[in-house]
Amino acid sequence: MSTATSMTTSASSRTYVEARDVATAVAAMSAGARPIAGGTDLVVGARHGKAPLPAALVGIHRIPGLADVAPTDGGGLRLGALVTHATLMADPTVLASYPGLADASAIVGSHATRANGTLGGNVMNSSPAMDTGAPLLCHGGVAVLVGPAGERRVALADLWTGPGRSTAAPDELLVAVELDAPPADGASGSSYVRLQYRRQMEIAIVGAGAVVTLGADGTVTGAKVAITALAPVIHRVAEAEAALVGTDGGFEAAKAAGAAAAAAARPISDVRGSADYRRAMAAVITRRAVLTAVRRARGESVPVPASDTTFGS
Numbered sequence: 001m002s003t004a005t006s007m008t009t010s011a012s013s014r015t016y017v018e019a020r021d022v023a024t025a026v027a028a029m030s031a032g033a034r035p036i037a038g039g040t041d042l043v044v045g046a047r048h049g050k051a052p053l054p055a056a057l058v059g060i061h062r063i064p065g066l067a068d069v070a071p072t073d074g075g076g077l078r079l080g081a082l083v084t085h086a087t088l089m090a091d092p093t094v095l096a097s098y099p100g101l102a103d104a105s106a107i108v109g110s111h112a113t114r115a116n117g118t119l120g121g122n123v124m125n126s127s128p129a130m131d132t133g134a135p136l137l138c139h140g141g142v143a144v145l146v147g148p149a150g151e152r153r154v155a156l157a158d159l160w161t162g163p164g165r166s167t168a169a170p171d172e173l174l175v176a177v178e179l180d181a182p183p184a185d186g187a188s189g190s191s192y193v194r195l196q197y198r199r200q201m202e203i204a205i206v207g208a209g210a211v212v213t214l215g216a217d218g219t220v221t222g223a224k225v226a227i228t229a230l231a232p233v234i235h236r237v238a239e240a241e242a243a244l245v246g247t248d249g250g251f252e253a254a255k256a257a258g259a260a261a262a263a264a265a266r267p268i269s270d271v272r273g274s275a276d277y278r279r280a281m282a283a284v285i286t287r288r289a290v291l292t293a294v295r296r297a298r299g300e301s302v303p304v305p306a307s308d309t310t311f312g313s
């Protein structure tokens with residue numbers, strides 16, 4: 001049985017191949033084709049004149065097994081590259097153990113964007129403003145890439161190198177992202193909050209993700225904090241994490257973490273906000289993300305997406 005169908009899409013020389021397995025996709029990519037999953041970035045961007053569609057495309061959306069959400073042997077979670085944002089924001093395991101990721105997927109674009117847009121497309125865009133990046137980093141995300149030489153695993157912190165740039169080769173297909181098991185040594189909670197001027201069809205002006213673990217007496221025993229749209233790549237902030245460990249996870253501790261995030265930020269000025277404004281908002285948004293993660297770690301219910309309900313905290 002054939003594992004690919006192909007066609008010429010127009011009078012131009014553009015070609016489209018539809019892969020039905022990973023090997024076919026990788027072979028097409030090795031021959032110069034760009035993978036297309038949901039197309040919400042590639043196709044919509046081309047329509048808006050952001051960048052022309054690549055001359056050769058390989059459709060990956062029908063490859064079996066890449067849309068699965070499944071536990072890993074180590075108690076973590078494996079998210080297939082084709083898992084959509086709509087699936088992520090409603091998946092029971094994600095909501096229970098990785099709610100920060102649900103917070104992020106729930107605010108991507110519109111219903112249509114979330115129904116079609118995939119985790120793999122979001123990750124491989126390597127945008128410093130993409131929403132799943134901070135929670136994926138805080139949950140120990142590892143990219144599973146398959147290329148002509150086989151499979152390799154790259155921590156997401158080592159994948160993104162700048163806006164639109166990554167260490168993945170052009171012929172490496174992302175097949176999954178794997179997340180750490182939730183901390184076993186205490187109660188944990190996570191969150192992702194972004195500054196947005198409207199609820200839908202917005203990109204992050206500033207964003208922050210947090211994972212907090214509490215000991216039996218309520219002291220913060222572990223913390224991970226990552227910031228979005230505040231540097232050429234989404235990254236964790238060790239100083240913000242250190243400001244939380246050993247504290248009660250209250251307002252003053254969250255404020256200190258926010259101040260550390262603002263100090264670590266290297267924002268740009270653009271039409272959405274000046275660098276100074278972004279830096280000031282980094283403190284506020286990080287504080288809200290931390291306080292939300294702490295509330296969830298304490299067992300409080302904070303609805304997804306957290307960005308809609310954490311004003312004023």
Ligand SMILES: Cc1cc2nc3c(=O)[nH]c(=O)nc-3n(C[C@H](O)[C@H](O)[C@H](O)COP(=O)(O)OP(=O)(O)OC[C@H]3O[C@@H](n4cnc5c(N)ncnc54)[C@H](O)[C@@H]3O)c2cc1C
Pocket residue numbers: 034035036037038039040041042043044045060081107108109110113116117118119120121122123124125129130131132172173174175201202203204
């Ligand atoms: C109206 C609108 C609103 C949006 N809002 C948001 C938002 O709020 N937050 C946000 O983060 N993003 C947003 N986006 C961007 C986009 O929807 C997401 O990044 C989405 O997750 C992309 O997934 P996709 O499957 O559609 O990617 P595609 O368009 O199919 O691909 C995107 C890029 O990733 C590459 N790629 C895709 N899959 C793989 C793979 N498995 N391996 C290797 N490379 C791959 C493609 O070659 C391409 O370069 C928005 C887009 C639109 C059009």
